[in-house]
Amino acid sequence: MAASTESPFKSNILKGKVALITGGASGIGFEISTQFGKHGASVALMGRRKQVLQSAVSVLQSLSIPAVAFEGDVRKQDDAARVLESTFKHFGKIDILVNAAAGNFLAAAEDLSPNGFRTVLDIDSVGTFTMCHEALKYLKKGGPGRSSSSGGAIINISATLHYTASWYQIHVSAAKAAVDATTRNLALEWGADYDIRVNGIAPGPISGTPGMSKLAPEEISSKARDEMPLYKLGEKWDIAMAALYLVSDAGKFINGDTMIVDGGLWLSRPRH
Numbered sequence: 512m513a514a515s516t517e518s519p520f521k522s523n524i525l526k527g528k529v530a531l532i533t534g535g536a537s538g539i540g541f542e543i544s545t546q547f548g549k550h551g552a553s554v555a556l557m558g559r560r561k562q563v564l565q566s567a568v569s570v571l572q573s574l575s576i577p578a579v580a581f582e583g584d585v586r587k588q589d590d591a592a593r594v595l596e597s598t599f600k601h602f603g604k605i606d607i608l609v610n611a612a613a614g615n616f617l618a619a620a621e622d623l624s625p626n627g628f629r630t631v632l633d634i635d636s637v638g639t640f641t642m643c644h645e646a647l648k649y650l651k652k653g654g655p656g657r658s659s660s661s662g663g664a665i666i667n668i669s670a671t672l673h674y675t676a677s678w679y680q681i682h683v684s685a686a687k688a689a690v691d692a693t694t695r696n697l698a699l700e701w702g703a704d705y706d707i708r709v710n711g712i713a714p715g716p717i718s719g720t721p722g723m724s725k726l727a728p729e730e731i732s733s734k735a736r737d738e739m740p741l742y743k744l745g746e747k748w749d750i751a752m753a754a755l756y757l758v759s760d761a762g763k764f765i766n767g768d769t770m771i772v773d774g775g776l777w778l779s780r781p782r783h
């Protein structure tokens with residue numbers, strides 16, 4: 512369903528752009544990779560699992576999308592630097608960075624070790640900052656392969672669970688709060704100095720993702736009709752369309768925002 516829904520955007524809106532997507536070989540990240548490619552971009556995928564990367568690249572190439580994958584862990588600064596350099600060497604520039612890599616599991620706070628808490632912050636928050644930090648020299652205006660007046664764009668995938676509080680998700684809530692702060696602060700500093708736009712997307716429950724199967728399985732699906740204003744789960748496609756909008760010229764005046772794409776779920780309550 513998601514992949515076959517027709518895009519409302521012209522197929523050339525990312526023509527000539529190069530995007531690096533962490534976590535880009537699976538889940539929401541892979542749909543973003545696919546849609547960016549279908550709209551003209553060349554895509555580089557970063558992830559930890561070789562097999563998953565290889566099969567994702569095969570699918571993209573079968574769609575005639577220029578695609579390459581590099582193994583790496585966003586927790587390692589050397590991996591971040593190496594993958595960015597490899598992407599640059601392969602495609603000659605980098606226009607877009609999407610931080611979609613994330614770690615997650617359900618754990619009650621009392622059962623969660625500090626190392627478990629730290630692990631998710633390391634992946635989601637520090638990993639996002641590390642990738643942004645290492646990408647700066649490529650994305651800034653006047654960077655290699657760029658004009659002297661135009662910088663690139665960053666999208667950080669967030670969540671909505673830290674807007675309130677979420678059962679057994681203290682680690683992810685803390686991590687995504689830090690991601691949102693990072694989005695705003697980089698938007699301020701790098702927008703002003705380097706013409707880089709930094710935005711986020713906060714997905715609600717999205718069908719067919721590791722997040723849904725790991726965190727919320729059937730309970731959310733069966734209750735969705737009662738609790739969600741749009742009466743359904745989102746699709747990966749919905750997140751990819753938001754990403755397309757934000758990184759394309761349509762979003763050229765948007766900076767420092769984290770767009771909520773959840774059908775209104777986070778603010779809704781059961782009737783009565």
Ligand code: HXC
Binds near residue numbers: 627671
């Ligand atoms: C409690 C756990 C745990 C669990 C790991 N830990 N899994 N604690 N319950 N289920 C603890 C460990 O005990 C350990 O602490 C610490 O975390 C590190 O564990 P490792 O296994 O060594 O970590 P690692 O192999 O690096 O794995 C990282 C991971 C893993 C986060 C644990 O699940 C992962 O990488 N997942 C990535 C894929 C993923 O889940 N993507 C979906 C994201 S969805 P101790 O103290 O024992 O050493 C998403 C949606 C968010 O982000 C929004 C939803 C609404």
